[in-house]
Amino acid sequence: xFDNLLSGFSAILAVGPILGIIxxxxxxxxxxxxxGISGIMAIAIILPLTFYVDPIIGxxxxxxxxxxxxxxxxxxxxxxxxxxxxxxxxxxxxxxALTKAGKAGKALDISLFSSVSGEMLATLVLILVAxxxxxxxxxxxxxxxxxxxxFAFTVIGTLAGESIPRGLLSCxxxxxxxxxxxxxxxxxxxFTFGYTELMAGFTFTPMLIGILVMPEVINVxxxxxxxxHEMMITHSPKPADNRISFKEYxxxxxxxxxxSGIGTFIGALPGLGSSTAAFIAxxxxxxxxxxxxxxxxxxxxxxxxxESANNAVCGSSMIPMLTxxxxxxxxxxxxxxxxxxxxxxxxPLIFFEHTETIYAIFAGFLITDLFLLGIAKSGFRxxxxxxxxxxxxxxxCVTVFAFTGAFTAGQNMNDILVLIAFTIMGYSMRVFGxxxxxxxxxxxxxxxxxxxxxxALAIVGTDYHLFFASPFSWVFIAxxxxxxxxxxxxRKKATSTPQEKAV
Amino acid sequence: MDRRKVDVVLTTVLIIISLIILTxxxxxxxxxxxxxxxxxLPRIVAVLMxxxxxxxxIQSLKKLLQQKELExxxxxxxxxxxxxxxxxxxxxxxxxxxxxxxxxxxxxxVMFSVALLLGGRNWVPITAVSVITPILIFYGSSQFLRVxxxxxxx
Numbered sequence: 001x002f003d004n005l006l007s008g009f010s011a012i013l014a015v016g017p018i019l020g021i022i023x024x025x026x027x028x029x030x031x032x033x034x035x036g037i038s039g040i041m042a043i044a045i046i047l048p049l050t051f052y053v054d055p056i057i058g059x060x061x062x063x064x065x066x067x068x069x070x071x072x073x074x075x076x077x078x079x080x081x082x083x084x085x086x087x088x089x090x091x092x093x094x095x096x097a098l099t100k101a102g103k104a105g106k107a108l109d110i111s112l113f114s115s116v117s118g119e120m121l122a123t124l125v126l127i128l129v130a131x132x133x134x135x136x137x138x139x140x141x142x143x144x145x146x147x148x149x150x151f152a153f154t155v156i157g158t159l160a161g162e163s164i165p166r167g168l169l170s171c172x173x174x175x176x177x178x179x180x181x182x183x184x185x186x187x188x189x190x191f192t193f194g195y196t197e198l199m200a201g202f203t204f205t206p207m208l209i210g211i212l213v214m215p216e217v218i219n220v221x222x223x224x225x226x227x228x229h230e231m232m233i234t235h236s237p238k239p240a241d242n243r244i245s246f247k248e249y250x251x252x253x254x255x256x257x258x259x260s261g262i263g264t265f266i267g268a269l270p271g272l273g274s275s276t277a278a279f280i281a282x283x284x285x286x287x288x289x290x291x292x293x294x295x296x297x298x299x300x301x302x303x304x305x306x307e308s309a310n311n312a313v314c315g316s317s318m319i320p321m322l323t324x325x326x327x328x329x330x331x332x333x334x335x336x337x338x339x340x341x342x343x344x345x346x347x348p349l350i351f352f353e354h355t356e357t358i359y360a361i362f363a364g365f366l367i368t369d370l371f372l373l374g375i376a377k378s379g380f381r382x383x384x385x386x387x388x389x390x391x392x393x394x395x396x397c398v399t400v401f402a403f404t405g406a407f408t409a410g411q412n413m414n415d416i417l418v419l420i421a422f423t424i425m426g427y428s429m430r431v432f433g434x435x436x437x438x439x440x441x442x443x444x445x446x447x448x449x450x451x452x453x454x455x456a457l458a459i460v461g462t463d464y465h466l467f468f469a470s471p472f473s474w475v476f477i478a479x480x481x482x483x484x485x486x487x488x489x490x491r492k493k494a495t496s497t498p499q500e501k502a503v
Numbered sequence: 504m505d506r507r508k509v510d511v512v513l514t515t516v517l518i519i520i521s522l523i524i525l526t527x528x529x530x531x532x533x534x535x536x537x538x539x540x541x542x543x544l545p546r547i548v549a550v551l552m553x554x555x556x557x558x559x560x561i562q563s564l565k566k567l568l569q570q571k572e573l574e575x576x577x578x579x580x581x582x583x584x585x586x587x588x589x590x591x592x593x594x595x596x597x598x599x600x601x602x603x604x605x606x607x608x609x610x611x612x613v614m615f616s617v618a619l620l621l622g623g624r625n626w627v628p629i630t631a632v633s634v635i636t637p638i639l640i641f642y643g644s645s646q647f648l649r650v651x652x653x654x655x656x657x
Contacts, residue, residue, distance in 0.1 A: 027528075052648045125586050162576065169517075169555040174525075175548045188534020188541035220592045222583035392623030396614035397636055403597065403610075404640055408650045416598045424591065431579055432506065432513060450544050457538040 001131060011056055012367060017360070020057040021368050023373050024064025025382040031065070032072020033387035034394060035082040039069015040465035041213045042333050045401045047338055048205055048408035055342035055357055060364030062174045062338050067330055067368050070274065071115040074307055075410050076387060078107045087310035090282045090302065094286065097298035105242030108380055110300050111307045113249055116373045118260040118308030122315030123365045125264050133323040134348035141466055142358030147476035149449045152326040154480040155270050158487040160329075162433040170435040174442025175449075177202060184447060185454050197414050202422075205407035207443070209427075210422025211436045212330065215400055218427045220391055238320050244300070246478035251305040255285050259305040263312025267355065270328040276308035281309030317483075321346050322358070325448060330437030333444055334415055340444075349358055504579040513562030519557070521549035589620055606652035610637035630636035 011017070024046075032040035035407050042065045046258035050058030070087065077088035078095030091111060098107040140148065153175075157168035180191045181201030192198040259281035284294045285305035295302045318335075320326040325347040327333035339346045344354050350357055376383070406419040460466040467473060524545055526531060531541045566577075597613045614633035623629045644650040 004531035051647065052650075095601060165555040165558040168552045169559065172548050172555065176545065176552070179545050179548075183534060185539065186537050186541045189532045190541060190545065191530055192532070200643060218587050221586045221620065224586055237630065238570065289521065390623065392618040392621040392629065393632055395621055396617040396633065399594070400610055400614060400640065403594075404650075406654065407597070407652065408644065411650060411652070413598065413602055416601075420591070420594055420598060423594070427587075433576060446544075449583050453544065454516050454537060454539040461538075463598060475521075479607065 001097070001127075004355055004359040005127065005363060006417075007356055008361070008363035009354060009367075010288035011360035011466065012060065012363040016054065016057045016059050017364060018367075020053070020061035021364060021371050022375065024061040025068040025368065025371050026379075028065040028068025028070075029072040029075070029372075029376055029379075029383050030386050032069035032385055033075040034389075035076045035387075037216065037394070037398070039066055039072065040334060041398070042069055043331065043334050043338075044205075044209050044213045044356060044404050045398070047208070047334070047341075048405040050338065051341060051408065055344060056360045056364070058342055059335075059338060059344075059357075059361050060368070062335060063314075063361065063365055064368045064371070066335070067119055067311070067365075068376075070311050070314055070370050071112065071307075071372060072387075074111040074115065074303075075107075075380075075383060078111060078303075079104060079384065087278050087313075088306075090278050090306035091294050094299045094306075098300075098303075100345040101241075101298055103241040103298070106244055106300065107298075107303060107384070108332045109244035109377075110249070110303050112373065112376050113253070113309040114259075114308040115245060115254045116369050117253075118263055118310075118312040119314055119372075120369045121260040121308075121348070121365065122264045122267065122312035123362070123369070124299055126315045126365070127142055127362050129320055130322050131326050131351050133319065135225040136322050138347075139347040142452040144470055144472040145256070145447065145452040146467075147454050147473045148326070149326060149445055149452065150415045151476040151480045151483075152270055152320075152324075152445060153442065153449075155483045156328075156438055160273075160435050160438045162435065163491070164484070164487060166433050167438055170429065170438040171442040173434070174439035174444075175446045177207075177439075178443045178446035179450075183450075185450060197480055202418055203406075203409050203412075203415050205409035206419040207422045208334060208337060210439065211426035211440060212334070213398075213402055215427040215436070216225055216421070217395055217402070218423065220395055222392070230465045243269055246477070248300060252301050255289075255301050256304050257309040258310040259285060261311040263309035264316040266309070267313035267316030268327065270320055270326050273317075273402050274313040275331045277313045278306040278310040282306045302455055322350060323348055325445075327441055327444065328331065330440060333437065333441045335366075336434060395397070496500050504581050505567075505573060505577050506577045507567050509571075509579065511517060511560050511567070514556035514563075517556040518553050518560070524549040553640040565650035586620055590617065593617060593620070600651050605655040607637050607641050608655060610640075 027046060028039055028041055031037050032039045041063050046062060046065055050061060062390065069246055073088040074091045074095065077083040080100055081092050081096035083089050083092045095107040095111060098104065153171050154168075158164045158173040160167050176199050178201070180198055181418075182189050184198050189199055253405035262281040262284060263274070263277040266272045266280065267274070282295075282302060282305045285301060286292050289295065289299075289301055291299070291301070313329075317328040317332045321332045321336050325336075325345070327336045336346050339350075343359060344350060402419065406412070406415045409415055428440065431438050456467070524542075528542075530545075533543045533572040539545050593613060593616050597609060600609045611630075614636065615629060618629045618633065644652060
């Protein structure tokens with residue numbers, strides 16, 4: 001493994017990948033910091049640009065956008081109490097309190113240091129754990145893979161939706177759209193209604209931009225009369241208030257390590273995501289803190305807990321994707337699409353078929369953290385200025401980038417129609433409480449399910465009981481049932497708590 | 504707007520679509536014979552869609568009939584929807600006009616319109632951004648990515 005990692009470093013330490021990482025970090029921070037735009041939007045827009053470069057450059061650039069985007073969300077959270085990403089909600093609570101007290105520099109510093117620490121720890125876990133897990137998952141045949149995929153659909157659908165039926169319905173819709181076009185197994189054309197343009201199915205990039213990016217633009221258009229907030233770094237006359245000292249960092253280091261551990265664990269589970277990690281880590285840090293009363297009123301420890309946990313998710317969300325082909329959240333689904341476009345099929349075989357590329361990507365993951373630290377620390381003012389640009393400069397550009405990104409995929413005007421149709425669908429899904437991210441995951445995983453199901457049926461023939469002969473099948477059935485049960489309990493608890501409070 | 508009413512309509516439509524998938528043989532053309540068949544998975548998905556849609560629809564219908572108070576998430580705020588329709592209109596016009604007038608000519612007008620929609624009134628910088636951005640994208644994509652955006656075809 002270390003040899004592979006060293007060769008990965010030698011592949012990544014070249015001009016192209018380094019420039020890609022620098023560009024990715026800058027784009028990620030800017031997009032993450034702009035309220036109303038998230039890192040995922042940046043990845044979706046940048047994705048088509050990476051088609052034409054080497055996978056090592058393209059994928060590391062996208063991962064840099066992802067990592068920097070999650071961190072960037074904390075800038076607007078701290079300075080104007082508007083989280084760029086949902087995961088930065090708790091950072092906004094404590095960070096903005098520090099900003100109001102004239103300690104914005106301190107809040108931005110601790111947020112950056114804990115983000116980078118959390119990401120690095122999670123990346124190390126990813127590097128150490130992914131290859132061994134993939135070796136185990138290689139043992140899985142088509143039958144086991146069918147149950148694994150059904151488990152993934154169930155978990156993601158039940159945990160990520162507004163309610164369990166809505167989450168699962170979103171997943172089913174994604175599955176249905178994935179089946180439009182020519183079947184890769186039988187060669188039959190399904191749901192094409194005689195349109196030859198539909199034979200190849202829906203082009204992934206325009207659909208992705210339409211479902212995940214454009215609804216955010218539409219949301220800004222809808223709320224266009226909400227006043228613009230200028231971001232500004234407040235300064236205290238005391239230099240100690242404008243930065244974080246090594247002593248202060250050391251005092252919260254244990255919290256960072258614990259929260260990163262929580263974030264890494266949560267990230268490795270499909271469907272939970274960075275917001276859950278941040279909330280759990282923050283709650284745990286508050287519970288064990290010597291100064292719990294400071295939480296919510298400008299606690300440096302609180303920011304460290306929330307930021308290290310939500311950034312740790314970046315690295316560990318890659319674990320299920322790279323080892324089991326299961327994207328844990330929307331960003332992982334998007335990145336899985338990017339891997340597929342670059343000819344790398346995420347799954348256990350990736351470690352054997354593309355060893356150099358995957359370890360180069362891991363090395364890039366680690367190097368991105370260093371660049372994030374350096375670029376963010378030296379460019380706070382610049383990023384704040386760019387992120388403060390008025391929305392009438394930013395969103396026309398986003399519109400054109402979305403158009404160009406959709407066109408670039410196939411150099412075809414029909415893809416723009418796909419973009420428009422899925423933009424309307426993506427926004428409508430949000431309005432009706434359906435989850436677009438789950439839709440995308442359903443869309444991506446369905447071809448794998450159908451292929452494995454076909455192979456599994458060929459193996460078992462008419463002896464259908466053989467489906468349940470493997471212990472893996474029972475493990476995944478049990479896990480699915482457990483997740484549905486715990487999700488039901490969680491939701492019941494969540495709905496009963498406000499009622500109890502009201503009584 | 505009451506989302507529960509929308510739920511009832513939407514789930515009914517989804518159930519009808521699922522029933523068509525379950526019963527119609529004309530949704531698939533050609534293909535080889537396999538153990539699985541081309542319509543096996545779509546029909547399984549259709550059955551699941553009927554179950555989940557019915558669950559959502561019945562829950563919403565029950566709440567409507569019982570005239571239960573609206574929860575926050577069940578209220579669709581329709582303020583600002585005019586802007587959304589204009590934006591979609593601009594995008595459709597963009598799609599129709601780009602093949603005729605080309606990317607470089609159409610895009611500045613689109614960017615300017617979106618900026619205007621978002622309340623931009625600083626004419627000079629908006630015009631500058633609207634003109635410079637498409638030129639940079641056009642030449643950037645053709646020189647570096649080998650993607651050739653549509654040009655004037657009149």
